[in-house]
Amino acid sequence: xxxxxxxxxxxxxxxxxxxxxxxxxxxxxxxxxxxxxxxxxxxxxxxxxxxxxxxxxxxxxx
Amino acid sequence: xxxxxxxxxxxxxxxxxxxxxxxxxxxxxxxxxxxxxxxxxxxxxxxxxxxxxxxxxxxxxxxxxxxxxxxxxxxxxxxxxxxxxxxxxxxxxxxxxxxxxxxxxxxxxxxxxxxxxxxxxxxxxxxxxxxxxxxxxxxxxxxxxxxxxxxxxxxxxxxxxxxxxxxxxxxxxxxxxxxxxxxxxxxxxxxxxxxxxxxxxxxxxxxxxxxxxxxxxxx
Numbered sequence: 001x002x003x004x005x006x007x008x009x010x011x012x013x014x015x016x017x018x019x020x021x022x023x024x025x026x027x028x029x030x031x032x033x034x035x036x037x038x039x040x041x042x043x044x045x046x047x048x049x050x051x052x053x054x055x056x057x058x059x060x061x062x
Numbered sequence: 063x064x065x066x067x068x069x070x071x072x073x074x075x076x077x078x079x080x081x082x083x084x085x086x087x088x089x090x091x092x093x094x095x096x097x098x099x100x101x102x103x104x105x106x107x108x109x110x111x112x113x114x115x116x117x118x119x120x121x122x123x124x125x126x127x128x129x130x131x132x133x134x135x136x137x138x139x140x141x142x143x144x145x146x147x148x149x150x151x152x153x154x155x156x157x158x159x160x161x162x163x164x165x166x167x168x169x170x171x172x173x174x175x176x177x178x179x180x181x182x183x184x185x186x187x188x189x190x191x192x193x194x195x196x197x198x199x200x201x202x203x204x205x206x207x208x209x210x211x212x213x214x215x216x217x218x219x220x221x222x223x224x225x226x227x228x229x230x231x232x233x234x235x236x237x238x239x240x241x242x243x244x245x246x247x248x249x250x251x252x253x254x255x256x257x258x259x260x261x262x263x264x265x266x267x268x269x270x271x272x273x274x275x276x277x278x279x280x281x
Binding site for chain 2: 048
């Protein structure tokens with residue numbers, strides 16, 4: 001298992017990919033790690049199911 | 063957000079739309095040349111293909127560069143692939159216009175069959191409309207409108223079959239029969255232009271859904 005911010009590295013080496021992100025509470029004091037999506041790597045990088053995953057892998061945030 | 067990537071994608075999409083406009087101009091020119099048996103206009107249509115080819119190469123080169131530098135993913139990757147395929151389809155559509163122009167020059171008759179010319183005008187208008195719908199649905203990400211191209215294509219296919227039947231009934235005049243055989247090829251070109259428009263529609267559906275499927279089985 002590797003943990004990386006380098007998406008190309010993840011896309012090259014992993015059979016399965018999980019996208020983790022952070023949710024910040026309304027008042028901004030509490031930060032919670034969440035598993036957003038977990039799927040086979042081609043799906044994550046071609047047609048992710050969660051909009052947050054899509055925004056991340058396309059570079060729209062993060 | 064990677065602004066440069068978005069700008070490049072926008073630029074490629076704009077170029078594709080421009081290429082579509084060029085194809086429609088080529089189609090209209092080819093049909094006018096055919097209807098008026100205008101060899102000069104046919105030559106212009108043939109030369110005009112260089113402009114379409116330049117646009118095609120520009121898009122192809124842009125995609126190559128973008129893939130090398132930007133590593134697009136998800137919706138961006140699907141858009142790049144859709145543009146790549148649509149670009150090729152448009153270039154092929156323009157080639158069919160060139161073929162129509164060349165066929166126009168090849169055989170001339172004193173009085174071309176009016177029924178056939180009317181059929182070609184109808185097929186050409188439908189092919190033009192299909193090109194417009196294909197490119198608009200891609201721009202609008204409208205998979206439903208894209209799939210509607212199948213119905214329009216059926217109309218061209220029917221007209222194509224009518225043309226073949228009509229040519230078979232043209233009679234014994236060798237010159238007219240040779241012209242008629244060439245016109246079957248013209249009809250086939252128009253029919254294929256419609257098929258390519260449907261193929262572009264399939265790319266729109268792929269872009270929206272993430273899954274590629276043929277709109278009709280066996281075509």
